[in-house]
Amino acid sequence: MTEAAAMSAVDELAMLEQQVKDGTAPRGVNARMIRLRKRREKELLGPLAKLLETYEFREGMLFSGRLRRRPKRFESLLEAPQWSTIRVLDLNGHEPDPETLASLLNALPALDTLRGVYGSSLPDVACPRVTELELRSDPAPDELAVSFPNLRKLRVSSPSEPERFWSHPFILGLESVTIDSLTWTGGTLRADDCSWLDHLLGSITFGPALKRMELAEDAVLHGGEFFGLGEALAAARLKGAEIVVVPGEPAPPPRFWS
Numbered sequence: 001m002t003e004a005a006a007m008s009a010v011d012e013l014a015m016l017e018q019q020v021k022d023g024t025a026p027r028g029v030n031a032r033m034i035r036l037r038k039r040r041e042k043e044l045l046g047p048l049a050k051l052l053e054t055y056e057f058r059e060g061m062l063f064s065g066r067l068r069r070r071p072k073r074f075e076s077l078l079e080a081p082q083w084s085t086i087r088v089l090d091l092n093g094h095e096p097d098p099e100t101l102a103s104l105l106n107a108l109p110a111l112d113t114l115r116g117v118y119g120s121s122l123p124d125v126a127c128p129r130v131t132e133l134e135l136r137s138d139p140a141p142d143e144l145a146v147s148f149p150n151l152r153k154l155r156v157s158s159p160s161e162p163e164r165f166w167s168h169p170f171i172l173g174l175e176s177v178t179i180d181s182l183t184w185t186g187g188t189l190r191a192d193d194c195s196w197l198d199h200l201l202g203s204i205t206f207g208p209a210l211k212r213m214e215l216a217e218d219a220v221l222h223g224g225e226f227f228g229l230g231e232a233l234a235a236a237r238l239k240g241a242e243i244v245v246v247p248g249e250p251a252p253p254p255r256f257w258s
Helices: 003-022 028-050 083-084 097-106 142-146 164-166 198-206 215-223 227-240
Strands: 050-056 059-067 087-091 113-117 132-135 152-154 176-180 182-185 187-192 214-217 243-247
Touching: 028 050, 028 059, 028 083, 059 083, 059 113, 152 227, 164 198, 182 198, 198 227, 214 215, 227 243
Parallel strands: 059 087, 087 113, 113 132, 132 152, 152 176, 187 214, 214 243
Antiparallel strands: 050 059, 176 182, 182 187
16 A cells, blocks of 8 residues: 555544544444554554554554464564554464563563463563563463563463462562462452362462452352362362452453463
8 A cells, every 4th residue: 555545544534533423424434444444553563464463552552462373574573663562462372582582572662461471481581561471381480580570460370389389479479360260369369260170279278368269250150060169168268268259240261272
């Protein structure tokens, strides 16, 4: 698309948005606006359009993006200016070498959330901008403390050694820890899915002291078969928790390997 055509598309989009606001928009305008926005967003992405499987713009700026499964020319585009506004980056299982990932993370001024990371890619230098992390492999607290010293929120699958995981001061100092369907925040443990809790008993047993355990109401009513629920409740009570059912739908469980 030529520069003139691009400007024409921008002008048309602005005109249609104004017509919607005024209530004078013609039939089918929404579909046309969606097509124009998508076209405009791909132009703004530039070379990143070939790297990102999904993305989101907010107020005309790239807010989040998820890499393709096997992104091509990833390393050659690390300095592309289009990265500068991204806040949420999902590696989608891509495993750049630790040095490459550290260079990217420390070059992105707005980034604070990193998802879809494997332990083999953890930077061996501090990446202080990252405050939220989703890790796809067994967590190693010592390495996490080096890579992400300012981390506040961590999401992982069930650790193979829950006692070692929960005894680490770095983990205990986090604001929020999510393991599969369970989230620890302060003295509260929330269960967004009440089935298949038998494999999380170790994390409850060795986790921090609790004041309450919240069960999402819909998870209790429509959760299917509750494997290990009784044992999980008993383990939470031993940690000091009052068991309560809270209204609202459960949050979807993390898709670590979607």
